[in-house]
Amino acid sequence: MLSLRGKDLVCQQAVELVTAYLEGALSGKDRRRFERHLSACANCAEYLEQIRSTIRLSGAVQADELTPEAREELVRLYRRWRSG
Amino acid sequence: MTLLGSEALDADGELLGRLRSGDEDAFVALVDHYQPSMLRLAWSMVGSRAVAEEVVQDTWMGVVRGIERFEGRSSLKTWLFRILVNRARSSVSRELHNAPFESARTVDPARFDADGHWADPVDQWAEEVDARLDSSALTQVVADALQGLPPRQRQVVLLRDVEGLSSEEACQVLGLTQGNQRILLHRARARLRQEVETELWRSQRC
Numbered sequence: 655m656l657s658l659r660g661k662d663l664v665c666q667q668a669v670e671l672v673t674a675y676l677e678g679a680l681s682g683k684d685r686r687r688f689e690r691h692l693s694a695c696a697n698c699a700e701y702l703e704q705i706r707s708t709i710r711l712s713g714a715v716q717a718d719e720l721t722p723e724a725r726e727e728l729v730r731l732y733r734r735w736r737s738g
Numbered sequence: 739m740t741l742l743g744s745e746a747l748d749a750d751g752e753l754l755g756r757l758r759s760g761d762e763d764a765f766v767a768l769v770d771h772y773q774p775s776m777l778r779l780a781w782s783m784v785g786s787r788a789v790a791e792e793v794v795q796d797t798w799m800g801v802v803r804g805i806e807r808f809e810g811r812s813s814l815k816t817w818l819f820r821i822l823v824n825r826a827r828s829s830v831s832r833e834l835h836n837a838p839f840e841s842a843r844t845v846d847p848a849r850f851d852a853d854g855h856w857a858d859p860v861d862q863w864a865e866e867v868d869a870r871l872d873s874s875a876l877t878q879v880v881a882d883a884l885q886g887l888p889p890r891q892r893q894v895v896l897l898r899d900v901e902g903l904s905s906e907e908a909c910q911v912l913g914l915t916q917g918n919q920r921i922l923l924h925r926a927r928a929r930l931r932q933e934v935e936t937e938l939w940r941s942q943r944c
């Protein structure tokens with residue numbers, strides 16, 4: 655997905671790696687570089703936690719909180735998934 | 739590999755005349771002759787067959803539009819390949835410009851200094867939000883924010899984070915590659931995170 659040149663990540667690069675990191679999609683080298691940055695950077699560490707909290711919030715969204723359109727879309731997708 | 743034998747190159751003038759007079763057979767012959775090597779060349783430049791096919795297609799459109807202006811200073815073949823290479827190059831720079839890392843500005847650039855470090859400390863709110871997961875105020879913020887996402891981002895985040903499907907399942911449902919699914923998910927999550935933060939800021943100010 656990305657090639658990271660240079661040795662150390664800066665914050666602006668680190669925040670763009672959070673999803674690849676959480677998905678386990680970083681190479682070993684990039685993962686270590688990311689973790690090294692986070693262990694030294696409280697701001698990016700907090701950013702990662704905020705993304706995790708946001709994911710948990712999404713998971714806590716109840717179906718009846720979705721707008722009718724979103725619910726309909728979801729049903730359509732499920733149908734496609736099941737039939738496929 | 740030579741695509742056209744010398745006799746065909748010699749026939750440039752004649753072929754050109756036929757092309758300009760709108761001879762469809764001449765155009766088809768030209769396409770048949772050059773398509774394979776144009777595709778190969780474009781492929782080698784853009785690194786993807788699908789994009790290469792677009793480039794070649796685009797090149798033929800350019801040929802059709804430009805045939806009137808072709809002055810015959812170079813051979814037809816040279817002219818064709820020059821159009822092709824130009825289109826392939828601009829396609830490559832377009833692709834680079836759209837590369838995930840380059841365009842992945844999911845956090846407002848104003849929040850970073852010139853060196854790419856956070857300009858101001860990041861507000862600590864993750865813990866607080868985790869403690870409030872069962873209150874509906876913030877989940878409602880997320881539910882509303884989902885509606886504001888571009889459709890493909892919304893579909894991915896709905897399946898992954900709201901419904902809890904695996905990335906493999908989401909890719910199957912949506913017909914996405916893992917890479918594209920991840921990019922869409924990344925953008926969606928960053929947008930939702932920002933919406934939550936904005937709401938927290940707003941509610942604290944009140």
Ligand SMILES: [Zn+2]
Pocket residue numbers: 664665666668691695697698699856
């Ligand atoms: Zn950082």
